Amino acid sequence: NPLPDSVRLTFVPGLPDSGVGVLARASSPEQWQVYLVAEDGDYFDVNVAGVHPRARPGPDALDYPEPPKVQAEQITLYFHAPGASAARRFSSDFRPPTEEGAVWYLDVRSATRAADFYPLGLEALPASGAGPFRAVLVDAKYRQEYPLISGQPIRLRDLAPGEEGRFALIIGTAEFIAAARQQIQPLRPTRYQLLANYPNPFNPETFIRYQIPVSGQVKLQVFNLLGQEVITLVDAFQPAGYYEIRWDGRDRWGRETASGLYFYRLKAGDFQATHKMIKLK
Numbered sequence: 001n002p003l004p005d006s007v008r009l010t011f012v013p014g015l016p017d018s019g020v021g022v023l024a025r026a027s028s029p030e031q032w033q034v035y036l037v038a039e040d041g042d043y044f045d046v047n048v049a050g051v052h053p054r055a056r057p058g059p060d061a062l063d064y065p066e067p068p069k070v071q072a073e074q075i076t077l078y079f080h081a082p083g084a085s086a087a088r089r090f091s092s093d094f095r096p097p098t099e100e101g102a103v104w105y106l107d108v109r110s111a112t113r114a115a116d117f118y119p120l121g122l123e124a125l126p127a128s129g130a131g132p133f134r135a136v137l138v139d140a141k142y143r144q145e146y147p148l149i150s151g152q153p154i155r156l157r158d159l160a161p162g163e164e165g166r167f168a169l170i171i172g173t174a175e176f177i178a179a180a181r182q183q184i185q186p187l188r189p190t191r192y193q194l195l196a197n198y199p200n201p202f203n204p205e206t207f208i209r210y211q212i213p214v215s216g217q218v219k220l221q222v223f224n225l226l227g228q229e230v231i232t233l234v235d236a237f238q239p240a241g242y243y244e245i246r247w248d249g250r251d252r253w254g255r256e257t258a259s260g261l262y263f264y265r266l267k268a269g270d271f272q273a274t275h276k277m278i279k280l281k
Contacts, residue, residue: 029126030097034135036169038077038108039153040115045077048092049104049169055094058082062094073111080105080165099128101172103180105165108156116153123150131173138168141187141242142209158195158209158242163187188240189213192271197247197264201278204249204256208233212268215239219267222247225260233264249279 033050047066055062059081066078066089078089095102108115117137125133135148139156141163146154156167166187170180189211197206212218220234231252233245247264249257259281265274 029128032124032126033094034122034124034171035120036077036106036117037120038075038110038115038117038156040075040110040112043073043075045075045091047077047079047090047106048094049079049171050092050094051097051102052094053097055096057096059088059090060094062092063090064092065089066091075108075110075115077108077117078106080107098172100130101133101170101176101180104169104171106167106169107164108159108167109161110159113159114155114157115159117156118151118153119148120150122148125171128173130175133172134174134177135169135171136177136181138170138181138184139166140168140184141166142244143186143241144244145181157198186241189242192268192273194264194266194273194275196275197277201280202249203280206247206249206277206279208245208247208264209243210245210266210268211242212238212271213240214269216269219265220245221265223263223265224257225262230257230262238268 031050031052033048036047036049038045052062054060063079063081066076069076078091079093081088081090081093093104108117119135122135125135127133137146137148137154138144139146141158148154168184170177172180190213191211192213193211195209197208199206208220210220216237218234218236218238219232221232222230224230231247231250233247251257257279259279261276261278263274263276266272
């Protein structure tokens with residue numbers, strides 16, 4: 001801006017729905033890209049991952065920095081480019097052409113600690129001599145893998161600050177994905193914690209999450225309002241890590257439980273915690 005006065009730029013964001021078909025037709029094994037979208041209510045962020053003949057393995061001119069948030073409650077989705085410092089965040093990350101595949105590390109930050117994540121333009125993925133490309137998202141925190149389908153969201157929960165490189169986007173052949181998945185190191189917690197179940201109230205099932213920083217014997221039980229044990233969900237030795245356990249609302253004999261207040265208790269080492277949950281019909 002050569003003028004002494006300030007200039008205001010107004011951006012009206014929009015999801016790239018209309019461009020996906022053009023993107024797919026213009027792609028080739030040497031040059032393709034996919035959109036990645038993260039949403040949480042009124043806010044969304046869109047990033048781009050792909051390959052390009054001019055791209056390098058590390059940061060290059062095709063890797064654009066992630067812009068700062070305008071409002072604190074905005075969601076942000078960003079890449080960690082290979083060879084870049086942890087403080088550098090990118091909204092696009094391109095790699096050199098590959099016959100097998102590539103891995104992108106990314107993170108999502110949301111004031112709600114949850115977000116819907118989905119790709120657009122996966123029909124642009126090529127096929128190589130080793131087979132067709134597909135895409136999966138790996139959650140290194142809960143050791144879960146999500147096969148990705150264009151426009152179909154997956155729910156990301158328990159998004160906490162400081163979890164750098166929690167998610168890995170793997171795009172490539174089936175053989176490449178299987179090998180890359182084995183190289184992803186799970187996140188390790190620094191303290192014990194029993195999280196609130198979700199949904200709550202629930203009907204008929206709910207999910208319970210907890211974390212243990214040290215490997216050891218773990219017991220997770222559900223009790224009714226009278227303090228009687230309803231079911232033991234976990235009673236085993238578990239490695240340090242993050243866990244998500246599903247309860248289908250049935251007791252130890254497989255019978256449907258009644259509506260009402262229930263308690264779930266976690267014991268791990270010297271740690272013990274209890275939370276309550278409500279079942280509605």
